[in-house]
Amino acid sequence: MALDNRKINQLLQSFRANPYRIFVVVTPHTGYLREFLVKEGDEVKGPTGKWLEKLGTPLFILEREKNPKTIRAKASGIVSKVNYELEGRFVEAFEPVLEIKHSLTQKEIIAELLRKTLHIVTAPEKARYFLSPELAKKIEKEGEGKVVVKPGEELAIMSFMKRETPILHEGPPMVVFRVFFSQGQMIEQGEPLFGLCLENERPYVEKLISRVKEEWPA
Amino acid sequence: MRELQRYLQELIDRVVYLQDIKGENWEGSVYLLEDLKQLKEKFFQIPEKECHHLLESYETRLKILEDRAARELTPYEIVKITRNPQRFTLLDILENVYDSYTELGGEGDINVDPAVICARAMISRRVGDKIYLHQVIVIGHEKGHGEEFRNGGSAKPWGNEKALRYMRVAETEGIPIHFYIFTPGAYPIEDYPGAAQQIARNLYFMSKLRVPTVAFISEGGSGGAEAIGLADIRLMASRGYYSVISPEGAAAIEGKVKEGERPPRELVEFCARQLKITAEDNLRLGTIDRIVPEPPLGARRNDYQFFKRLRYEMIRATDEVILRTKSLKAFRSYALRRKKEEENPPEDFDIHVRWDLSEVEIEKLLDLRSKKYRQMSRHVLGLTKCSFRNYVEKTQDVGLRLYHDFRYGVLKQSQKIIQRVMEDLSGEGAAFLRQLTEPLKTAYDLLSTRPKRPKARVLPVEEGLVDLPELYVSPLALEDRTVTCPNADTRGCPDIWVPDLYGEFCGVCPNCGYHFPLEYQWYLSNIFDAKSIKEFNENIASGNPLGFKGYDKKLALAKKKTGRNSAIITFQARIGGISLIVAMLIADFRQGTVGVAEGEKFIQACDRARITKRPFLAFVHTTGGIRIHEGTLGVIQMPRCTMAVREYIDAGGLYLVVYDNNSYAGPVASFLGCSPYQFAIRSTRIGFAGPRVIRETTGEDIPPDYHSAENALRRGHIQGIWDRRELRKKLYEALLTMGGKNLYYK
Structure with missing residues (x-):
């Protein structure tokens, strides 16, 4: 569906109506739910630290075969809908225990919107990626979000074990809206490389981003 | 007037130094500092004579305070003296103790590690009218007077590696090494060559370093100090400290202080007292050989009298190390003379000692070093035995040594030599015969209708390792429950039943191979x-x-x-x-x-x-x-x-x-x-x-x-x-x- 003002409003409306993501915490296996360590309305934190080495907030204790296991939060947010009646009872695997209501940040909303509106080119293999020299030169001259690529034009060069493969643009002419890697960066397979959009859609995407920045300050 | 100004500034510096050590509010030093600062402000309004009088009276006040401070110094205050930015550093020593020096492997911040300085230096002695020059390699830590890049004398692994490289140079050239230890501890990073591993390598090398070595300790922070501390004679500054851990570190452990919090001052003082870190304590414990006296409140970078003393001590110590390897008699008389000189070291030296050793003397040097370190700290174990028992044990030791030398040395070696000769002979013979028989064998193989001789097979090596009759099972396995592998989240390991884990699995997760701790009995x-x-x-x-x-x-x-x-x-x-x-x-x-x-x-x-x-x-x-x-x-x-x-x-x-x-x-x-x-x-x-x-x-x-x-x-x-x-x-x-x-x- 082409992007226009109505579509923008629709997208923003959907985030305005529900600027949260709900993470349902389920039991990883069967066992006795011994104790809740949080209550509804509590704020919890997911794993933090540079290497996510600091564990998340403890949520509840699940015991199986005399092995009490503390289940911790995987995401930050507010605890909602705690299934209190499970306390002290035997529970099956994957039984929903509580929900964490995670408020989306500006960065997360923009990422999600870009995923929805842009045409994403992903990395076909785990390799080092370089912008094609012509494209790099053009982006340097005109700035990001302004260069148009035509079908068959070279977007990037994938380099692995001295083997270099060009990545060509397929489909209609498009604007290179975002480049998601730095020159020579090692990218895992399936990770995004470029976000492209039709030339007539570009002003709308920019507008969308600026409106998100207005409504959800960082 | 300029001289008076300098005099005033010097007094201010002395008060600040005193406050750094004893605390800002110590015995009214703060008022003295205020008076001095006021004088500084209206310096040009006061007549010269009056100003001189005032300064003299302030100095008398300060002297009284300093004397009192020196009498009541606690071990932690000594630590503060050692860490003070006004204290002398290695570069001050190189400037004032040695006649000339060339820094090796770096200059200022352009350096492998600015915290470690290696230098080729000359030190001179006067005997009568003659001046003799000695060459030495100086290796030590440089704290710098507030220079951040020096890292406070905390050597990085590559700094210690640099030290080792120049120890090798000294060994090749056969010149003594003077080590100067000014470190709060080694910089604790594992990047190659690794803090621990490099200190270990340095120690390993220094234990048989074939040149005389003298170490001088001002700030001896545990492992970092040992990286250049294994020397034939260890001197220590009277206001230095040598410790297993910083008093703050010990207090954090003793007081179970949380990360980021500072341990209370009383606990730090307590630990500093308990750890016995001062020069007198270390001399009593036998971990150092001699103390180099400093002014009562520690030597600073302009204490030229101290540098003179240090120069004398370094030369005497190196002489001692050399003379010990030569003749016992010569050394004894020398040592006795030295003892008398301790109070007032002379300007001149009465003899010239050449600082090079012959092969035999080097062996003696290594032997003496080994004995010295083997004896250190043994006295606290109370291993002294009655002379008869000692005699019996010594005889047993000699017997054991003789038996093993004979059984696995003489007999085994001669057996090995004979075996080697026999192998060489048979190999030689086989090679010679093959040259004669090879043409005949080839012709025979061609004509013969019989299948070729099978190739030689490798004989299986006899397995000496047999399985143990029964496996010991850890008492941890006696519980009927499961445990979770720490890698369960990342590797998806299922819970493990304890009797299985500590029994059949020997404490190893069957999914990811994580090893659970087991008791030493296992x-x-x-x-x-x-x-x-x-x-x-x-x-x-x-x-x-x-x-x-x-x-x-x-x-x-x-x-x-x-x-x-x-x-x-x-x-x-x-x-x-x-x-x-x-x-x-x-x-x-x-x-x-x-x-x-x-x-x-x-x-x-x-x-x-x-x-x-x-x-x-x-x-x-x-x-x-x-x-x-x-x-x-x-x-x-x-x-x-x-x-x-x-x-x-x-x-x-x-x-x-x-x-x-x-x-x-x-x-x-x-x-x-x-x-x-x-x-x-x-x-x-x-x-x-x-x-x-x-x-x-x-x-x-x-x-x-x-x-x-x-x-x-x-x-x-x-x-x-x-x-x-x-x-x-x-x-x-x-x-x-x-x-x-x-x-x-x-």
Whole structure:
């Protein structure tokens, strides 16, 4: 569906109506739910630290075969809908225990919107990626979000074990809206490389981003 | 007027220095400083004569305060003197003690490591009218007067590597080395060559460094100090400190202070007192040889009188080291004369001593160094025996040595020589005959209709390792429950039933291979041949040599809990029939920390392995480092044990180190880290300092797997990672394939 003002409003409306993501915490296996360590309305934190080495907030204790296991939060947010009646009872695997209501940040909303509106080119293999020299030169001259690529034009060069493969643009002419890697960066397979959009859609995407920045300050 | 101005500034500096040491509000020093500052403000309004009078009266006040401060100095205040930016540093020494110097391997901040300075220097002595110049290599830490890039004299691993490189240069050129220790401790990072491993390498090299060495300690911070501290004579500044850990570090451990919080001042003062860190304490404990006197409140960078004294002491100490190797008589008379001069050192020297040694003298030097370190700290163990028992034991030792030298030395060597000659002869004969018979054989093979002779087959090597009759099962397996593997989140390991885990699986997760900790008894029973363990020296007991308050109780508790007298078990055992000596540091006794008793037992085990030509295995169940309650007596175990290890390896033995659980600090940075064959059991953590110390020292966070065995292997600190279930087999293979020539079974 082409992007226009109505579509923008629709997208923003959907985030305005529900600027949260709900993470349902389920039991990883069967066992006795011994104790809740949080209550509804509590704020919890997911794993933090540079290497996510600091564990998340403890949520509840699940015991199986005399092995009490503390289940911790995987995401930050507010605890909602705690299934209190499970306390002290035997529970099956994957039984929903509580929900964490995670408020989306500006960065997360923009990422999600870009995923929805842009045409994403992903990395076909785990390799080092370089912008094609012509494209790099053009982006340097005109700035990001302004260069148009035509079908068959070279977007990037994938380099692995001295083997270099060009990545060509397929489909209609498009604007290179975002480049998601730095020159020579090692990218895992399936990770995004470029976000492209039709030339007539570009002003709308920019507008969308600026409106998100207005409504959800960082 | 300018002179008066300088006089005033000097007085202000002295008051600030006094306040730095004793605290800002000490005995009204703050008022004195105010008076001086007021005088500075209206300096030009006061007549010169009056100003002079005022300054003199202020100096008298200050002198009284200084005298009092010097009389009441506490150990922690001495630490503050040592750390003061006004204190002399190595560059001041190079400028004022030596006649000329050329810095090697760096200049200022353009340097491999600006915290370590190596220099080629000249030091002169006057004998009568003549002046003699001596060449030395100077290696030491540079704290810098507030220069940030010097890192406070905290040497990085590559700085210590630079020191080692120039020790080699000195050895090649045969000139003495003067070491100057000004370090709060080594910079605790594992990047190659690794803090611990490099200190271990330095110690290993210094233990047999073939040139005279003298060390001067101003700030001796544990392992960092030892990296350049193993010297023939160790001098110490009277207002320096030499300690196993900084008083703040000890207070944080003793007071169980949380990360980021500062320990209370009283606790820091208490620890500084208990750790016995001053020069007098260290001299009494025998960890240093002499004290170089300083002014009562410590020498500063412009104390030229002190530099003169230091120059005299360095020359005399080097002379002493040289003369000891020459003739006992000459040395004795020299030493006696020196004693008289101690109060007022003369300007001139009465003799000139050449600072080079012959091969025989070098051997004597090494022998004396070995004896010196082997004797250090032994007195606290109370190992003195009655003369008859001593005599009997000595006779036994000599007998043992003679027997092994004869059995595995003379007999085995001659057997080997004959065998080698026979092999050479038969090989030579076979080669000669083949030349004659080869044409005939080829012709015969061509004409003959019979199938060709089958190729020679490799005979299977006879397997000496048999499975143990029954496996010891850890008492941990007696619980009916499951446990979760720590890697469950990332590797998806299912919960493991405890009887399975600690029984059949030997404490290893069947999914990811994570090794759960096991008690040391498991290893005793499952590695060595059945009933082959014979323990020795179990009576050597850990004590409280410094009288550290509250430590006696903790020690008694550890003894009661484990039923052992120290954190190390030394024994003789067999693996696949091969007899070996083992030293095992155990976690249950004070986290496997090393003190005097542990060091002595290790050395005795090492010597026994050398004499009986057995391989020597150091199995580290866990070690938390040097035991801080034993202070520098603990630190001195680093050079002592490394010395014993070096002598064992040089004698052609096999020194294997196997790490398990956690191994940190001093032992890894000395007698364990110097082994050419270090292996770790999977899931082990090896390093110099723990994560908290690294964070607090470097201000940077480290990844959770920073100390893992995999990373230690990646950095080249260990040579391999072994699976616990294969440990017996791996050790047997190592015994057969590694090590020197002087093993009884080779």
